[in-house]
Amino acid sequence: MAVYKKYVDMIVRCLPDGSIRPLAVRWAPGKLYEIDRVLDVRPAASLKAGGAGIRYTCRIQGHQTYIWQEENKWFVEAKGRPVPENEGC
Numbered sequence: 001m002a003v004y005k006k007y008v009d010m011i012v013r014c015l016p017d018g019s020i021r022p023l024a025v026r027w028a029p030g031k032l033y034e035i036d037r038v039l040d041v042r043p044a045a046s047l048k049a050g051g052a053g054i055r056y057t058c059r060i061q062g063h064q065t066y067i068w069q070e071e072n073k074w075f076v077e078a079k080g081r082p083v084p085e086n087e088g089c
Contacts, residue, residue: 005049006078010067022056022067025076033060044068049077 009026019041024034036059044055046068053070068075 001079002081003048003077003079004082005046005051005075006082007073007075008067010074020069022058022074025060025067025074027076035060036062039064046075046077049075051075 010022011024011026011032013021013023015021021038022035024032026032038056038058040055040057042055043053045052046055046066051068051070053068056067056069058065058067066077
């Protein structure tokens, strides 16, 4: 199955030391997933979807997943075919 870079909306907390902690990811309209725990933060590339940035290893609903901060945007590795932004609205 193909993997692509899906840009997502994020809810984050900016801490006084300048670090950022992701709190939730909005996968699609009406689909908000709270991040249970941030397990690791490091610079890394997405080998499956392409791109690089700060990779957050997170636990969401008991599943480990990666979320990347690429400059001022956030993305995940999504499976399937890309869906245009306005499709399905």
